[in-house]
Amino acid sequence: MEETDNRKSVCIIGAGLAGLTCGMRLSRAGFKVTVVEELASPGGLLAYTRIGREYLELTPHHLRKSDKSLLALIKEMGVEDKVSWFDSTWQGRASHRKVGYFDGGFSCLISSLAQEITDHGGRICFSTTVAEISRLGSGEYRTACILTNSTRFVIDSTYVIFTGSCRTFINVSHGLPIAMDDRDTMMNVTYSAKISAFMVVKHENSQMFYQQMTPGPDTPFDRIINHTSCFGQRGYGGSVVYLVGSCQVTDPIWIESDAEIMLKFFTAYKKLYRSIRKSDIKSWRVTKIRYAQSEHYPEIDLTNPCENLYVCSAGLAKINSSETPENRMELTVSLASRICSMINAKEDQNAAEANAVTEVTSLTRELAAD
Numbered sequence: 015m016e017e018t019d020n021r022k023s024v025c026i027i028g029a030g031l032a033g034l035t036c037g038m039r040l041s042r043a044g045f046k047v048t049v050v051e052e053l054a055s056p057g058g059l060l061a062y063t064r065i066g067r068e069y070l071e072l073t074p075h076h077l078r079k080s081d082k083s084l085l086a087l088i089k090e091m092g093v094e095d096k097v098s099w100f101d102s103t104w105q106g107r108a109s110h111r112k113v114g115y116f117d118g119g120f121s122c123l124i125s126s127l128a129q130e131i132t133d134h135g136g137r138i139c140f141s142t143t144v145a146e147i148s149r150l151g152s153g154e155y156r157t158a159c160i161l162t163n164s165t166r167f168v169i170d171s172t173y174v175i176f177t178g179s180c181r182t183f184i185n186v187s188h189g190l191p192i193a194m195d196d197r198d199t200m201m202n203v204t205y206s207a208k209i210s211a212f213m214v215v216k217h218e219n220s221q222m223f224y225q226q227m228t229p230g231p232d233t234p235f236d237r238i239i240n241h242t243s244c245f246g247q248r249g250y251g252g253s254v255v256y257l258v259g260s261c262q263v264t265d266p267i268w269i270e271s272d273a274e275i276m277l278k279f280f281t282a283y284k285k286l287y288r289s290i291r292k293s294d295i296k297s298w299r300v301t302k303i304r305y306a307q308s309e310h311y312p313e314i315d316l317t318n319p320c321e322n323l324y325v326c327s328a329g330l331a332k333i334n335s336s337e338t339p340e341n342r343m344e345l346t347v348s349l350a351s352r353i354c355s356m357i358n359a360k361e362d363q364n365a366a367e368a369n370a371v372t373e374v375t376s377l378t379r380e381l382a383a384d
């Protein structure tokens with residue numbers, strides 16, 4: 015006899031830290047989880063690549079001792095033994111702050127979250143872009159997906175969690191009954207972009223872990239992160255340096271090729287460290303991040319814009335705050351946990367209501383039988 019699957023279903027859009035945290039929590043709680051990710055691998059902003067004998071993030075990441083929810087998640091996933099703490103040799107106020115990094119990079123956290131989802135019967139569909147979220151007459155959601163080879167398919171689910179930018183959410187949810195004011199507020203969550211380049215070089219050029227600088231016409235980046243000077247040589251086969259710059263997508267640099275950007279970044283870096291030569295670079299990679307940093311927080315809570323649908327996006331992590339928004343893993347993990355608690359509470363409430371109805375029905379039957 016065919017077994018029926020009575021689990022409530024959730025479609026999660028995005029396999030970054032937010033999507034995978036939600037997926038792990040909800041699959042453990044008994045939900046049927048499908049994660050859809052447009053890239054070919056998990057991680058989102060924490061995506062990584064193999065360099066020598068190590069995995070390295072495409073953009074520089076580290077842990078702070080104050081990242082309470084994130085450190086709790088790391089412990090929950092059983093990978094806390096892989097974290098070591100280092101003196102940051104930071105420039106200025108925060109000098110000698112401890113910063114944490116994983117043995118093997120953040121890949122161990124990302125892969126353990128993904129593994130937990132699949133171990134609980136969940137699915138992660140890579141290279142799949144969500145084009146539209148609509149609502150069926152039954153109240154369920156239908157998520158329309160497109161594979162890289164243009165094949166289309168849909169995922170029907172009770173709940174949807176969207177973890178991309180607010181702007182992308184508005185683009186894929188145009189048919190949903192979301193108040194016009196809420197749509198406008200989300201559309202007004204503007205983002206700055208970032209360009210991150212890493213180089214694996216033969217020799218270390220500075221002992222300083224983190225240097226901030228004022229960008230200008232000749233300096234396209236505003237941060238240098240000497241990964242190796244803080245986290246050690248490891249198995250990269252050289253020293254790793256990240257150069258990170260902020261920009262707008264209307265800036266000419268945004269549409270330049272990776273090679274052109276790398277040349278600009280390297281030329282500016284060479285002005286600071288004159289002894290470095292092009293031949294010292296063993297490998298490099300440029301990563302453009304379109305929605306890197308939201309520029310303000312909205313005045314109202316938009317994480318649940320319609321019934322059973324949640325937006326777990328860093329730009330919504332705080333409400334009505336005049337603080338300069340920060341895109342930090344800590345905020346991402348806390349928001350993901352808050353959204354999972356809301357969904358679990360909703361299910362508990364539905365179960366309590368269903369029990370109450372069953373009790374009334376059986377009582378009515380008993381009375382009728384008397």
Ligand SMILES: Cc1cc2nc3c(=O)[nH]c(=O)nc-3n(C[C@H](O)[C@H](O)[C@H](O)COP(=O)(O)OP(=O)(O)OC[C@H]3O[C@@H](n4cnc5c(N)ncnc54)[C@H](O)[C@@H]3O)c2cc1C
Nearest residue numbers: 028030031032052058059073075076143144178341342343
């Ligand atoms: C340069 C840089 C350095 C950083 N360093 C640190 C650090 O040191 N410490 C720290 O705490 N935080 C840091 N952060 C922030 C941290 O990376 C983020 O807080 C966290 O990774 C956000 O995770 P997320 O899942 O919310 O978003 P993302 O990682 O952006 O994940 C969203 C995912 O959704 C997918 N997606 C979007 N739209 C669709 C669609 N239509 N269909 C299918 N998939 C879709 C995307 O491909 C992506 O994989 C840094 C960020 C940047 C940019």
